[in-house]
Amino acid sequence: MSDDRHALSTGQDAARFRWIIYLLLIFLSSGTMLARIMQVRSPSRSDPSPLLSANDRSRWCTIRALVDHGTYAIDNIMFKPDGSRNRAWHTIDAVKHRGADGREHYYSSKPTLYTTLLAAPYWVIKNVSGATLEKRTFDVVRTMLIIVNLLPLVLAMFILARLAEHWGTSHFDRIVVVATFAFGTPLTTFVVTLNNHLPAAITLVFAIAAARPMLEGKSAPLWRYFLAGLFAAATLANELPALSFLVLLGAVLLLQDWKRTLLGYVPAIAIIAAGMFGTNLVAHGSWRTPYAHRSDGPLLATIDSASQTDLDAQRVPAGLLQLASDHAAEPLKARTMILEREPARRWILWDFDTQQRFALVMRDDGSAIELRAWDNWYDYAGSYWTRERLEGVDRGEASRLVYFFHCTFGHHGLFSLAPILLISAIGALLWLGNFNLQQRRLTSGLALSTVLLTVVCLAFYISRPLIDRNYGGVCCCLRWMLWLAPLWMLVMFPALARAEKKFSLVVVVLFLLAASVFSAQYATANPWSHPWIYDYWMQLGWIAH
Template sequence: MRPEPNSPPTTSTAPSPETPLHDPRYPERSESRRIVLGLVTAVAVGLSLGATLRIPTLIGANDISRWCTIWALVEQGTYRINDCPWQSQTQDKIARENPDDPEKPDFYSSKPPLLPTLIAGIIAPFRAVAGVPLDAVIREQERTPRRDRPDEKPEPIKWQAHVYYFKPVLILLNIVPLWVVLILYARFLDRHAGPRDWPWMAALTASALAMPWFSFLTTLNNHTVGVMCVWVTVLALARLVEGDRKRVTFAVAGFFAAFAACNELPALSLTALALLITLGIEPGRTLRVFVPAALVPIAAFLLTQYLALGQFTPAYAEFGTSSYLYKDSYWQEPLEMDALDEPKPIYFFHLTLGHHGMIGLTPVFLFALIGWVRAWREAKVLRPLLAATLAATVVVVGYYTLKTNNYGGSTQGARWLFWLFPLWSICLPYGLMSGSDRRWLRRLFWLALVVSVMTVGYALRSPWSHPWAVDLLEHLDLYPLKR
């Protein structure tokens, strides 16, 4: 008797390394899924592209700190940012003694230098060909005085050259990878979302448009780079635990697991967990392929760190020392979120459920939590990844609860935790499967999706600002901040 199209196969054989993975229980991608993938991808890419082109390129202390390093490398061939015209606009810098003038210290960005160095390498050839400095003013246009203020002379509009150098970098760094990971995630959903369309389409939509890191695609930062690297790592590991044994898959998992840690230092926990998973799959290929691929970004990170500061430890390790507490430093008397010192139970609540919470701002995350339980029970092949997801979440949330007190400063969500979301997205389709037969569950998801997308929409104008929940509480005088 021929088996039914959607029935499990009668025999199970491990695929060869060259055999493409396909679960015979489920049909090939339907036309409706192809249409939804195209629509969701177009909306996500188009929205992020439009917002990136619209908002200012130099938008906050965090991204300006990195742009200063890029300017210094391209224009002066040094990591010292003293002469950068935007240096005064960022407090994310450290001071080093200037032997020529002890009264005027040398400033360096406090951000890891690997990413700015790579970007400087991209920009430098175009700067050389164009011959236009990054900080040049291409055109200055006078403003017409306002009718109600005829005696006030407004500042002229300055058309800056850096926009033409920096905007393409943001597109290449943030938006192109977004398109790639959505395509890869759709392939994962083909294998794990089941034969019904609801969990496939809902998981794709939520992962593309409802995650808090989406608003950071418009600005230069390490978090979106870390998120994209974790996405690629997780999807490569999923292929490996499902039976893929290709060298390129081991290499991709190793390189991006390490590069994720180079951009999000806490993601080093994922790098270690990925190493354990691949060792359990095939130790020989892990040592011959995964490890060498992982050493490439790690070596680059250490090299650029030494070239920039003459040390291998990140500048973050010096927080609270004289490197940060120089004369007129912002950190001598921090404001707003940076001035908070809440009891740890309250801080933990807001970091998870409250005004900066993974669940509070992104309630679709609840379906990922439910999905973890169901996936552990039904998708045994994914158990190594599920265990890694839980372990990384507990370790990182616990670490930031104990070691920090400001939620990442003036930022839309707990940005240190953004890289965990791709890990939980592998659980999301399992948490949505029951919605195929339960209307109330679908309605609950739509409500959670509205709130999650609203969080993203509220943040698009400036990711370096407070989430809507903080603004609401402060306007109601329930959560006063030091100004």
């Protein structure tokens, strides 16, 4: 026994022992994730499907449209030839606007770069095997999920284990960090569905790994700067608040070696930026993502408020047709009509022949009616994203203070659903308490960066307007913060190192980890479901259905 303990105390044998544990954890996690992918199925009995929600259906629609029809428009996917809804493929996460052909079409509201890239493996599968998303949906979806979700996540687990070897100090802290990443976060839950949160967390791990020598203050080759920029920008492409990570990492690298940063980091960002804006321009004819087209466009002209009588009667007021034609892409036709949106408040000028729209909005003081360019792509017949149709959490939380509570310790709370993050918070504070730019550049810098990014991201979502304060909709966690999970894991080390010295604290840590695993595993069948706390509170009547 004493010889075994001595062997474990030597560096090489100790590392080998830890890697056996890491591999055990990673392979166990991989097996459970693969089993869930092979069983993925929506709860619908009438229309069984591997597409679990409107969120992932929106992305699958684009992938299918690109490969099967050569377009970003998803009309033919969402609707059957007779115009009725295709229930298995219909999604509320869609926008509608005029396309390059001069006709209105439905499009996914999701960012275009990731779905465009995912069209490549589907194209290969279709052309090699003949299987299509329409005819062999389950086979193609499950194969795609293994390729684009499972394999990259497993690779990220290996890389995070390597980071734990570099930055951890003992068996306990390293193994707990890897175990938490393998089982204790909702990242593994999201492996059964297409989403932007999982790839963002994965590319964050890749970016940190590429930049590791630079973060440690060491010299590094140009390719590491390039990969760091590529993966940091890819994280931004999937999570807008990750702009803070991109800028922060760029500042660190700039101080480390400004030449390699400009020659490697910046060009890599430019590649991703070109992909983001380029695919969006091709898909939507706009540099701005669909999320940025949620309100009326620029003011074009005004008409007398007395025209309200005609508008309420759905008549086109005299002179309005010519006034709108002056600002239209092509002259409006005779079949132009008025559609009411909000009584005595807002109307739509709609030309059936040219498929052009304009917004008519009564000023708050009632002095005039504004003619505005059409820019609200979420406003269309049957759209879910209207005040009248929103349900449950999608209505938004009116109180920002209440929203903050539920995002931290409430029914969607970071700490209530993943209490192991309390160890992350303590670890970050311990490293910050030992702040020393020269001696502890890595640990203090990593802790400071994690705290700043978490605060910035949380503040961003709390500051959003009412419709966006919805906890990410029906989802098992506060999914918008999930991309930060790798950083939260990496700042645990100092707290775990201290807890290891007392058996009672070890038990506490393991209890927190078990509770986090429970929350993560609660929704493994479908991450697009409420957290267990939310479900329990609804049963108690604390939350309205």
